[in-house]
Amino acid sequence: MTNIKVIKGDITTMHVDAIVNAANTTLLGGGGVDGAIHRAAGPELLAATMKLHGAQTGEAKITAGFRLPAKYVIHTPGPIWHGGNQNEAQLLHNSYFNSLTLAEQNNCHTVAFPSISTGVFHFPLSQAAKIATETLRDFLETAKTVTEVTMVCFDDTTFAAYQDALTQINL
Ligand code: AR6
Numbered sequence: 001m002t003n004i005k006v007i008k009g010d011i012t013t014m015h016v017d018a019i020v021n022a023a024n025t026t027l028l029g030g031g032g033v034d035g036a037i038h039r040a041a042g043p044e045l046l047a048a049t050m051k052l053h054g055a056q057t058g059e060a061k062i063t064a065g066f067r068l069p070a071k072y073v074i075h076t077p078g079p080i081w082h083g084g085n086q087n088e089a090q091l092l093h094n095s096y097f098n099s100l101t102l103a104e105q106n107n108c109h110t111v112a113f114p115s116i117s118t119g120v121f122h123f124p125l126s127q128a129a130k131i132a133t134e135t136l137r138d139f140l141e142t143a144k145t146v147t148e149v150t151m152v153c154f155d156d157t158t159f160a161a162y163q164d165a166l167t168q169i170n171l
Contacts, residue, residue, distance in 0.1 A: 003148045004136050006162040011152040012040035017108035018072040019065070019152075020099045022116040025077045027052050027061065033114040033154070042067040049075060058094030060102045072106060074099045078117030081124065089131055092117055096135040104145050112150045115158050125158065129165035137169055 011019050011033060021037045024030050027049040029038040038045050048063040052075070055061050060076040076099050079091035095116050103111045113132070117123035136149050153159035 004133065004140065004166060005148070005150045006159065006166055007150055007152055008154070008156070008159040009152050010036070010154070011112055011114050012036050012068060014112040014150065014152060015069045016110040016112045016150065017070065018062070018074050018103050018106070018111045019068065019070040020060075020111065020113045020116070021073050021075045022114050022119070022121075023055070023075040023077050025054050025057060027054050027075050027077075030120075032119045037068070037073060040068055041065060041073065045073065058091040058098060060095065060098040062102050062106060070112070072103075072108065074102050074111075076116065078121055079123065081117065081122040088117075088123060089127070092123060092128060092131050093135050096132055097139060100136070100139045100143070100146060100149075104143060107145050109145055110148045110150070111146055112152050114152055114154070115162070118158065125161045126164070129161040130168070133162065133165040133169055 022033050044066040052061045057077050060074050062074050076095040078095045079088040118125050118128045151162045
């Protein structure tokens, strides 16, 4: 069953099987949601991501959630926006798709995403929200373990953009 929710909140407080981290290719932490997740998970998270040796843009890797309420953190570097002609849309799709694939491989039922790439990486918000919601909808149509995905938006503008995108795909 398709079940996509959009809420306003802080992803580090989510009681779900996996939260997704909008990371960078080093997977060694940073600002924004990445910094918040590392602070809330504790230093064990950095110790774990150091063993992953980074990730390519659009790829996803998993660790435990350590001090977070979530069981796992799925780390994915989204694309940096360079104007739209450097495969940014496909790479953003890949971040959502590969994160969900990894969630399924780890038997997750509930997954929460932040708005990947729309902060420091400057991906245009409405376009990112469209790619995200379409990818989630398509994935959930044939998902085996994942039954519920929540988009956790940190501010009103982001929340409105994802609500609009969901409305546009008639969910
Ligand atoms: N919960 C949910 N969303 C949040 C939270 C939170 N606690 N904190 C911020 N956001 P960004 P990016 C929102 O910049 O654009 C990092 O330095 C934020 O308001 O975190 O993918 C990484 O290490 C925005 O809507 O991620 C990378 O270097 C969204 O999360 C780089 O930033 C994404 O903003 C990744 O940039």
